[in-house]
Amino acid sequence: MAQRNTLQYIILGLLSQAPRTGYELTQDFAHEIGEFWQAQHSQIYPLLGKMEAQGLIAHTVEVTGTKLEKKRYRNTAEGQAVLTAWVGSPTPTMATTKDEFVLKLYFVQRADDTRLPGMIKEQLRIHREWLQHLEARRQLLFADPDAASQQFGHYLILDHALTRERQYVQWLEEQLARLPHN
Amino acid sequence: MAQRNTLQYIILGLLSQAPRTGYELTQDFAHEIGEFWQAQHSQIYPLLGKMEAQGLIAHTVEVTGTKLEKKRYRNTAEGQAVLTAWVGSPTPTMATTKDEFVLKLYFVQRADDTRLPGMIKEQLRIHREWLQHLEARRQLLFADPDAASQQFGHYLILDHALTRERQYVQWLEEQLARLPHN
DNA sequence: CCGCACATGTAAAGCGTTACATGATTGC
DNA sequence: GCAATCATGTAACGCTTTACATGTGCGG
Structure with missing residues (x-):
């Protein structure tokens, strides 16, 4: 379904548990919470950029080996607030069952x-x-x-x-x- | 979710029960099968045109009053065959629960x-x-x-x-x- | 004659999947 | 060295929703 920004909140939720890279988020969607939501890396990476531009998250660069750069994202205070507000907000719409x-x-x-x-x-x-x-x-x-x-x-x-x-x-x-x- | 043409098959299924206009199909999605699939008229009308171009359905014009033209669609033999094939085909993917x-x-x-x-x-x-x-x-x-x-x-x-x-x-x-x- | 339901379309934007594309690291 | 995995991105396409847009018919 085309919901309003749900993926964004899920990413905030995952990052609130621990800072993660885009790759790790992708793994989580594949294994950890794949039962409840799916997202591919092609959707995750651009969204991370967008969320960072909005000030919800920020990243630090980690270098593995000699060259490989990993971007580890974490929630900003604002991102954390947005997450908390989402969880506490009403959920008036039912799940759309498309079976x-x-x-x-x-x-x-x-x-x-x-x-x-x-x-x-x-x-x-x-x-x-x-x-x-x-x-x-x-x-x-x-x-x-x-x-x-x-x-x-x-x-x-x-x-x-x-x-x-x-x-x-x-x-x-x-x-x-x-x-x-x- | 972006599934493969599911809406098309649902329309074929509804038309197999009785010929319908785009408006009537929209009403069905709003009331009759809204529990299982949603679609707005802005998606239905273009799709009806596309399906007719593909030879799956055909329409006849009914005039109400003096001017109002209604397009009543029905399945062609090919459309009916496509519907039957879909119902009988494997459904290997589970419903994605996005609650x-x-x-x-x-x-x-x-x-x-x-x-x-x-x-x-x-x-x-x-x-x-x-x-x-x-x-x-x-x-x-x-x-x-x-x-x-x-x-x-x-x-x-x-x-x-x-x-x-x-x-x-x-x-x-x-x-x-x-x-x-x- | 007015408001509501009937009736049909298009446009724009967002969401989601598949495919394209590149390169580094690690373990064997 | 080679393969699998790690790691990050873009492009194209299709599906879905929301908004824009227009006009008719019917009942009170």
Whole structure:
């Protein structure tokens, strides 16, 4: 969706945890919070420049080896304030669910459509796999019960994603079982 | 999200149910399937022109009153074939959940953050309201048990949305109850 | 005759993905 | 030396939203 500057706030949020380079931010989007938002480096680098021009972040240069320059960004006081304001501000808009599978279902008119079992089984495979991935991440990050209180927000949204995926898998299983002659 | 032509397929799907004008399609996105996909008329009209140029749809002109011309579009055989192929094709990509509220949670580090109760209560209000809206729609559309078999796909995705919202509300209630000193 | 809904379009800007492009460092 | 990874950027394209723009029909 074309939301208002959401990526900018996410970057401020990540930088508030620890200063990062553009590359490290890209890695975070690929692995750490890829479950909740995606962004490529081609979007991140220009945005970092723009945010710096606006005074939200600032960078220092680190030299690795003899030549390689890394720009490590951190929030300015203003950036930190903008982040805090965003988190505390109302979120009146709901998530826009753009689930292509669900849309395809919409255009299946009859319960005995022969495509349905295959479609549902494919989604079951995908969502079960994802559920396993999320469970592995919870095991990895929050096996230690203290970790949950240290990064409460992270724990919360991982729990939310797990709940959602379990529900999705269960729903798919129920619908598959309910189909005629399956 | 920038998906591959999804809107085009949705239009083909809607037109396969009944021929429609651009205005009627816009209304459908606003009301009928707004839960699953959004599109404004400024995106729909140009796309209809493009799809007609590609031979997927064709229109006839209806005159209302003395002057007002309405273009009623319907699928060509080719358009219908493209729709069928899309519905039956694999859907390997998962829905990208871009839930701004969940992102904000991620950046709340501590369980005793004073912003949390308010944030969760706001979402509870929004999602309870939405749940009621969905329940009203099911009552309206599928009170008659025959209706579900007539429009099986529509019944399915409404059921899916209801399941998802009930789960979301329940999760929010649990987290709110679990917060310290609330 | 006035206001609202009906009806159709274009323009501009922002958001997001894919592809293009370059170079350095590290470990084997 | 070579490959994988680290590191940073730009370009082109497509999707989506917001705003601009115009005119008709209908009911009160």
